[in-house]
Amino acid sequence: MASVNAEEVGSNKQVILRDYVTGFLYVTTSTIQLKVPEGSNAVLVKNLYLSCDPYMRGLMRPTGSIKASYISSFTPGSPITGHGVAKVLDSADPNFKKGNLVWGITGWEEYSLITETDFLFKIQDTDVPLSYYTGILGKLTASNSVCMPGMTAYGGFYEVCSPKKGEYVFISAASGAVGQLVGQFAKLLGCFVVGSAGSKEKVDLLKNKFGFDDAFNYKEEPDLDATLKRYFPEGIDIYFENVGGKTLDAVLLNMRIHGRIAACGMISQYNLDQPEGVKNLMYLIYNRIHIQGIAVFDYYHLYPKFLDFVLPYIREGKIVYVEDIAEGLESGPAALVGLFSGRNVGKQVVVVARE
């Protein structure tokens, strides 16, 4: 065994997958060598911001329990992985050097030795918050990075929904990482936009910060069909689906002819053993509705176009992006689990370190 210089070893706090099925996480501390090992092409990074995304729930089930080719599960006993922003401490890869800020696939831990550097990218524009690279400015970087909000909102809304000025747009989980952007894109195009969310605070955000035409708290609406008829007496042209279940059933009753549904997520269903049955699918035929399940990597080729589109809006303040920042790696498991009870307000990010 090669001798290890004491100065090159650091303590390394990590978030570990305890076991499959229940998907419990725990935080532990191991040690890590703070130099890239000889003969490797890896990059050693200090993690700064980690992204919390609903798709990560699926990776806490054994591989193969869902027939979906792009999902390969986390490994029990190992740190979970995800999208993050990090700083390079040491690099054996000529594309990166010490001090570079990068974004891509990293571990939920203080320091990560990244061997698959294909999924790591240098950050060019640093005049926007670094944490945005976990969200609005992220793009697909690997087959297991599924749901980058900015590109998902962009591809799902413009490519799947074929939106036109003046159309009626409904967004569920509308203050979330993707929903808040879809709503702002729709407003920029001149659509009528209503969002649903799960608290007064989020509803206020939708109306006052993101400029939605209207918004409601679904928890206060016992009859969602009646609610949607109130907000959309003419019906809905475009539904951006983030929740599934009862909401989808009510929406189907209110879609206009040739309506379009981008199915981005069904967060209400992820933690159920038996998903709720959706009963109103006949309305797909009555009104010739189009549903398309979306995943951001189908829109990968649009990334340069997307950056050209979105960066000026961010700099001018015409698109705002709200993040819910959890401080410290210890807060990571609760932040991730909180997505499923709607605890977060805006895109959920974990700060491991600020620099």
Place this chain on the structure above:
Amino acid sequence: MASVNAEEVGSNKQVILRDYVTGFLYVTTSTIQLKVPEGSNAVLVKNLYLSCDPYMRGLMRPTGSIKASYISSFTPGSPITGHGVAKVLDSADPNFKKGNLVWGITGWEEYSLITETDFLFKIQDTDVPLSYYTGILGKLTASNSVCMPGMTAYGGFYEVCSPKKGEYVFISAASGAVGQLVGQFAKLLGCFVVGSAGSKEKVDLLKNKFGFDDAFNYKEEPDLDATLKRYFPEGIDIYFENVGGKTLDAVLLNMRIHGRIAACGMISQYNLDQPEGVKNLMYLIYNRIHIQGIAVFDYYHLYPKFLDFVLPYIREGKIVYVEDIAEGLESGPAALVGLFSGRNVGKQVVVVARE
């Protein structure tokens, strides 16, 4: 009251809608004047063939009970209407004259006085069975004629499913009016095609008459998911949906990435007070599946192209069309209701008279 020449009055057997909700039909005989009334532009026809279509079930509910703009209900106490083939007995419309064979919207009765002649068309090609104009050769003729099999199969398969040679195609209710054509179109293109149906006789028809690669009787398959995995170990690229409910749920588990579903009908659900819930919609997202509800009038513009495509195949015997002929108007109600228990083998037609 104008005097009526006895020779101009004939007895007129009719199929009447008894009442809404339960949709019971009865056959009665009234009288009809066998001349077009003075001052009208109507056409008087003798009905020959009537088409039985699942969409007619929806028209036995009060208008407005389903939010679907194209459905206007039948009127209790009046004969129901539908697609048919007829012979002109008298005409005040210069486009038609006595002896013409026509197809279009007519009544379920022996003789009909048709006032809306916009939805009536002269039959040009008489070298194919006349009854085909209720089915494979029919097209949309009015806002309440919803489901013409030939155009539905053509538009739904080629426009919605974007089929490619070698793809895996599954069709439910595959021996029905639409399914048998979709399967033959898919085989002509070089797809692998499996159909489901509800009897041994229908399964034999699929394999031996329509040239499907394989077929099964869904009533003998307790686990449809396992059945589909047996017939499609590689998964399904295209599903042509005619039945809904449990079948759709099992199909969702077996669709390949970027699979396409044309939702043409959900006949298993039409007579249920509470439709079955479909639980596997998450797979729309996992595998980025596209579902499109279809109605034939979205493909109206393709009719000339469709005729050029299909007539040579029919004449050469490369496309066959199986009809289930019910004899006599009295058999009409049972033939129509029989659609919902799968009693018919092939396209259900009622012969009122042969000439």
